[in-house]
Amino acid sequence: MWYDLFDPITGLPFVETPRSLMLTLNIDWFAPFDSGYSCGAIYLVCNNLPRTDRFKTENVILIGVMPGPKEPSTYEINSYLEPLVDSLLRLFNGITIPTYQEPNSTLIHAALLNIACDIPAARKVGGFTSHNSTRAYHKCTREFVVFPGTSNLDYSGIIIDREHGLRTHASNAPAAAQWLEARTQAARTRIERETGTRWSQIHRLLYFDLIRSVLIDPMHNLFLGTADRMVGIWREHGLLTNANGFDMQKLADGIVLPPGVPSLNRKIERKFGFMTAADWKAWCLVYSPFVLKDKLPAAHLNNWMNFVDACCIPSKTSITYQEIDDAD
Template sequence: MDNGRLMKDKQKLIPTVGHGACLILPGGRNILGGSLFTQFLNADENTANSSSDSEDDQQTSPTFEADCFEVSLDSTQPSPMTCPPTVPCLPEHNEVLTASENESSAAESVVRGALITVSCDIPAARKVSQFLGHKANKGCSRCEFEGERENPRDVTSRMSYFTVVEIVPRLNDTVRSQAVEFLGATNATEVKKIQKKNGVRWSQLLKLTYFDIVTMTMVDPMHTVFLGMIRHETDLIFQDPLFCKESQRVFSSRLKCLRVPYDVGRLPSSLGEKLEFSNLTADQWKNFALIYAKPCLWDLLPPDSYESICMLCDIVQLIVQPSLTDADISRLDYLLKSHHRYFENIYGRFQVSVNYHVALHIPDMIRDFGPPHAFWYFSFERMNGVLSGLPNSNRYVELELFTKFLQDIDIESVLPHDPLVTSWPHLDDILPVAREMSSSVIHPSLLNIRVKSMFATSTQDMYDLQLSIDKGDTNMFGFEWKVEYLPPTRLDLQVTKDFYLKLLCFYEHLYEGNSITVIPRIDKHARCSVNGLSLTSDLHSSDRSSRVKAYFAVVDSEPGYPYFGIVRFFFKSLVIIKGNSFNPTETTKSHDLAYVQWFQFYNGSDDPFFQITDEFYDGDEIISPRRLVSRCVLLKAYSNSPYKFVVEFPA
């Protein structure tokens, strides 16, 4: 999909590494854009303040210092009668950030910055952008929806954000007018009345004339979905009296049997026994939804409850994708709305917290700013973890950590060394070179999506496509399709007679009509990196990544059908293709191949999972590793089950 309709409408957006972006304005000036991540701390306890404000709460106000573009916190509620502090330096204010080696140096570097998004959890986002918290009547920063209080006379009572009416979005111009109205209040009573009516106060970000405070104040999927919806619904499941001790025992057994690859985050081993989920990180909740929830809870819940958690798992599956099409976004929107209604029907309207409402806005944010990877909170929390590990005196923590952080940065590497250099090269001169360098390289996750889509949805010459990939003819796809073998490796091995006959049959089918000679020696490899996946085999000490999925064309004009197997080993093989009357040249060609045995299906249905047996099909054991599109794990639902579930891992 494109990089977002908002930036496409207002200015050209060219994404770069991380959360920054280069904006090319109509005037031709290059501007560094970035996201503002904040975390509000309790001044006494130095812990995250997750409490939410109502109309009467007094909250801290972020202020910005123009000379260093840093965030500081006032200790008092901003008064609408006082002059607001300075604003960030931005192009329209004709201000610049300067940096030099020392005070006497005359060489300065001009850096222009633009704030693209405010990405925080809900309490922090409300404090930065000055929308009222989710206990207020208008608790959403993106629409005019008003929550329903369980007890209208008690402002601390539970609120329902069950959304059945059509969402009316807030408008930037309207919010700005309401903020100016708040700023013009002359007494405390009027202030309280205005903010209760509009659900918004004055924010210093409104002094940035380009800043759309509604659209650019983000809903963070990490807090909203992973730490909010998934955690809440899981707690409700395990608190249900219908989830008895026998169900807990089966759940714990399945959890332990899921031997996931080492590069996939694992859950604590004692999790199933204690059902204690309070200490799970956002990444663990994400993995719980992607991998563990569906197979471990199957047949242990009422059908409605299981259907609800499966919908939520499908939502997470879409949110974590590095690339989303318009069809993906439409499906995400449908799943969010369906789950919203389904969840309320099962657990009641007052279990529908603000997270379930604001999540309905995620599809619109993806249309504006791209996939959630571009704006979610993981990178900020990861940096928090890095900084928290730095030594400090526990007295001036922020100052000491920031000083240490600056000491570790090589500022010389990002500044011009030549004092005569007064400007950076224009992006138009750099981007064509960057595009040319990256045209033949594709990100592993995007490669995996493209390959899966090619095998699963293509309906044209599917059988010929398989043959071309097995031959190694991959230039047709327009990108570099590497197969990288990893140790341990055993070179120049003599093959057995049975394996040689299988290899000969494979090549005769591959080069039908040609006279060939198969070299009876191969190089064996235990591991392989292909399609954005790290795969292992029986030759490796760990077989956790040896169960794989591939598509086979049954009919040439239909998409491929998935099969699941276990990789015995990877190998390179040579074949001599002798000439014919049309091409008399004799060639020796090397092939990247894998020896895979394919499990027989128990019933061939994928509802709720594909079910397989321990028996193998005969034939098609030799295949190009480029056709292996995902890793899987096998799980027995019960100890006496005649079949196993296939649980597929995301890339």
């Protein structure tokens, strides 16, 4: 994708024009108080910087903060995205500003390369229906059905026909425009149900392919989802007891942790309470292979270790096509 965006004037790859920056957009919500009040941060990072530098606090570009007390629902986020998109449109055409190397001003270009939010935020920012809708997967046209007699969706058996089953920018953009032009909420709801698409301010960036460039976040599925659920299952079936929890905590406290890995101080012995996504990731990839070794029956441990091995691959900073197949 780095070389797939072309400068409309020169016809060369956008990044080959001097001082052309590629940006990643992230939006996430946080609780500034203990009362459930939620604020949102809109920020950018510059992918031209080395990976080791781009996420340092001094290099993150804070665009704005969305006030609470709750997250904006669905398309309401467009009110906050509009001024950002206005700026991105200007930056794509280029602006002249002084820089450290060129104090008398020089031309700077910037473009949005991708959107890297967690799944709920990505759906809102990208103009897709939510992760629990019948059109939950923004990469394909699959419509998920409800289990008979329930309100739960059946996500099983997803096999994508790469010829006809993938969503494309060519089909997504017109559906978003149709949603914007719809005069009634009923018409918009019908378009959402049929296409899984809403209008987003990001659609104004005509060079930006939302289908391709909204990245898939593994956090909710793998760590806040499966890892959490498996611990619950082990406890429900008596495979892990309170006594096991104290023993595992003692083992965990003796591990010398690599930089950046959070300590699970007392969280294991407290039945994994108050675990963040980072905690679950650390439990899965660092702690569990060691502390579960003599606690789970062999068949269950082997099954879990297959999951750990699979999680190690998408958690890396870069992966090959072969590794994608290995993880699958």
